[in-house]
Amino acid sequence: MKELLACWAAVIRVKLAEQMAYRSHFALSVLLLVIGDLVVPLVTLLVYRSGASFPGWSLHEALLVQAVFVLAKGIAFPFFFGMIGTTLSQVREGTFDLLLLRPRPAMLMAMLLGFDPEDFGRLLSGAVLFGFALSGVVVPHWTSWLQFALLFIASIAILCAMSLFLSGLLFRWVGSSRVFDIFDAMTGFGMYPGTIFSKTMQNILTYVLPIGLIAFVPASALLGRSGWGSLWALGSAALLMLVGIWYWNRMLKNYTSAGG
Amino acid sequence: MKRQLAMIRAIGFVTYKEWAAFRSHMLASLLVGPVLFLVQVFIWQAMFEGKETINGLTFAQMLTYFGVSTLIHYISFDFADWNLQMLVRSGKFVTFALRPMPHWLFALAQKLGHRSLALGVEVLPVLLLFLFLFQVNLMPASPGWALLSIVLSFFMNFFINYCVGLTAFWLVRAEGVRRVFLLLKDVCAGVFLPLSFFPEVVQKLLFFLPFQFITYLPTRVYIGEYELAGIRLSLAEAVGLQALAVLITAGLTLALYHAALKRFTGVGV
Numbered sequence: 001m002k003e004l005l006a007c008w009a010a011v012i013r014v015k016l017a018e019q020m021a022y023r024s025h026f027a028l029s030v031l032l033l034v035i036g037d038l039v040v041p042l043v044t045l046l047v048y049r050s051g052a053s054f055p056g057w058s059l060h061e062a063l064l065v066q067a068v069f070v071l072a073k074g075i076a077f078p079f080f081f082g083m084i085g086t087t088l089s090q091v092r093e094g095t096f097d098l099l100l101l102r103p104r105p106a107m108l109m110a111m112l113l114g115f116d117p118e119d120f121g122r123l124l125s126g127a128v129l130f131g132f133a134l135s136g137v138v139v140p141h142w143t144s145w146l147q148f149a150l151l152f153i154a155s156i157a158i159l160c161a162m163s164l165f166l167s168g169l170l171f172r173w174v175g176s177s178r179v180f181d182i183f184d185a186m187t188g189f190g191m192y193p194g195t196i197f198s199k200t201m202q203n204i205l206t207y208v209l210p211i212g213l214i215a216f217v218p219a220s221a222l223l224g225r226s227g228w229g230s231l232w233a234l235g236s237a238a239l240l241m242l243v244g245i246w247y248w249n250r251m252l253k254n255y256t257s258a259g260g
Numbered sequence: 261m262k263r264q265l266a267m268i269r270a271i272g273f274v275t276y277k278e279w280a281a282f283r284s285h286m287l288a289s290l291l292v293g294p295v296l297f298l299v300q301v302f303i304w305q306a307m308f309e310g311k312e313t314i315n316g317l318t319f320a321q322m323l324t325y326f327g328v329s330t331l332i333h334y335i336s337f338d339f340a341d342w343n344l345q346m347l348v349r350s351g352k353f354v355t356f357a358l359r360p361m362p363h364w365l366f367a368l369a370q371k372l373g374h375r376s377l378a379l380g381v382e383v384l385p386v387l388l389l390f391l392f393l394f395q396v397n398l399m400p401a402s403p404g405w406a407l408l409s410i411v412l413s414f415f416m417n418f419f420i421n422y423c424v425g426l427t428a429f430w431l432v433r434a435e436g437v438r439r440v441f442l443l444l445k446d447v448c449a450g451v452f453l454p455l456s457f458f459p460e461v462v463q464k465l466l467f468f469l470p471f472q473f474i475t476y477l478p479t480r481v482y483i484g485e486y487e488l489a490g491i492r493l494s495l496a497e498a499v500g501l502q503a504l505a506v507l508i509t510a511g512l513t514l515a516l517y518h519a520a521l522k523r524f525t526g527v528g529v
Contacts, residue, residue, distance in 0.1 A: 024436070025435060025436040026436075027436075028436030028437060028439075028440055029435075029436045029439070031436075031440060032436060032439045032440045032443060035440065035443060035444070036443055039443070039447060039452060040452075042447075043452050043453045046453060046457045046458060047307060047314075047453070047457065049457075049459075050314055050315050050457055051311075051314070052307040052308070052311060052314045053307070054306050054307070055306055055309050173284065176284065176285055176288070177285075178285055178288035178289075178292070181288060181289075181292045182288060182291060182292060184292075184296075185291065185292040185295040185296045185299075186295060188295065188296055188299040189299055189302075192299075192302075192303060196302050196303065196305070196306035197302050198302075201302070
């Protein structure tokens with residue numbers, strides 16, 4: 001564990017130093033992420049302003065779902081999602097071999113190399129949005145906060161599992177940057193209150209592709225709309241993580257190259 | 261002129277063949293497009309509950325708006341900005357500076373080839389999915405004006421993106437600028453929401469910016485009525501305005517291109 005933390009600390013130091021070489025680019029990239037993450041909430045705000053609304057959801061409640069989603073991305077993206085880019089470029093170039101030769105598990109190395117400090121910008125936009133959304137709802141009880149904290153861990157685990165699936169896919173679907181579009185499309189469902197979807201779709205988004213667990217379930221817990229029963233999501237997230245790890249390692253076996 | 265057309269055709273054909281080797285890249289749109297559209301269907305179904313119209317659009321018109329804007333996005337999709345910035349940053353642009361053809365024309369020819377492939381691989385299948393799976397009304401109100409407007413949108417998107425790519429001649433690392441600009445472009449073009457949802461003051465500003473001509477205007481022309489910031493135009497007026505905007509943007513792009521070339525220095529490759 002100590003070694004793992006030392007690895008992360010070293011990577012964070014190097015990546016930050018790297019970003020400081022292009023400071024304006026770093027600042028713009030962070031700004032982009034902040035603006036980018038606020039686009040969907042802006043759309044929601046404009047639609048509510050026009051008099052329409054999600055039935056049973058006030059503006060602040062709907063924004064809370066989106067804020068939780070952005071916050072979860074703010075943690076999952078810098079630490080896990082960079083591995084998708086690493087796999088994409090290194091498998092295409094044939095330099096993934098270098099990761100296999102290092103004295104640490106290849107999955108960990110892919111995550112470490114993919115660490116991206118820019119993505120912490122999402123935490124900023126998520127926090128601002130979260131604060132704004134909370135200002136318009138009844139102050140949650142401490143039990144709701146506890147449920148939310150546990151479910152938030154589950155949502156990060158689900159995002160981590162998704163990064164493993166997408167990264168693993170790139171060992172076969174070499175060099176396709178469309179995996180990011182696929183992620184954006186699939187998680188589009190997770191940015192909105194789950195009740196707007198049909199029953200069948202709600203079941204799919206909860207039990208088959210647990211995208212609803214990323215933001216809708218934790219936000220509902222914080223709003224006091226779901227009981228302790230929703231904590232089953234923790235088990236579901238853990239299972240998905242295990243399947244993700246298994247899938248990634250299995251797909252790694254498909255990697256072939258002719259040396260660097 | 262005839263020689264240049266032959267060159268454009270040859271470059272377009274080579275690009276077509278090159279990208280045909282990576283068909284699965286484009287085929288991903290068959291999943292991405294309909295899934296994103298499905299999200300919109302659920303959102304607006306919920307929003308329209310108990311309402312006939314929102315901001316003057318019916319539920320059917322709203323779905324048509326998002327369906328058409330998705331298809332226009334596929335038709336006019338462009339990455340000239342990324343390509344040009346990569347060439348400048350890597351120094352490979354020097355090979356283009358020596359060719360008997362301006363790079364902007366080369367990039368346009370590449371786009372023609374790339375998007376020709378997309379017509380069969382992306383646009384047509386997604387169109388059929390929208391028609392038969394989602395049963396969206398995709399019948400243009402006036403096919404002639406709609407087609408002309410989409411063609412103009414194709415050029416508008418190219419010129420704007422090329423201008424963004426040209427920033428690489430002035431900035432050391434222009435990727436951040438490019439990404440910020442492209443996001444704002446999509447917001448201001450009406451990709452995420454019809455521009456009529458924006459506050460009146462913002463609508464007035466958006467009317468004078470070139471971005472509405474990429475998505476919002478062609479989509480509204482396709483539907484058969486155009487209105488922004490309280491300004492209502494006939495289809496002919498709207499497309500005429502779009503053509504004028506494309507001409508002005510093309511002129512600005514050429515001026516910027518010549519200014520950029522004066523800044524360029526390259527040392528062998």
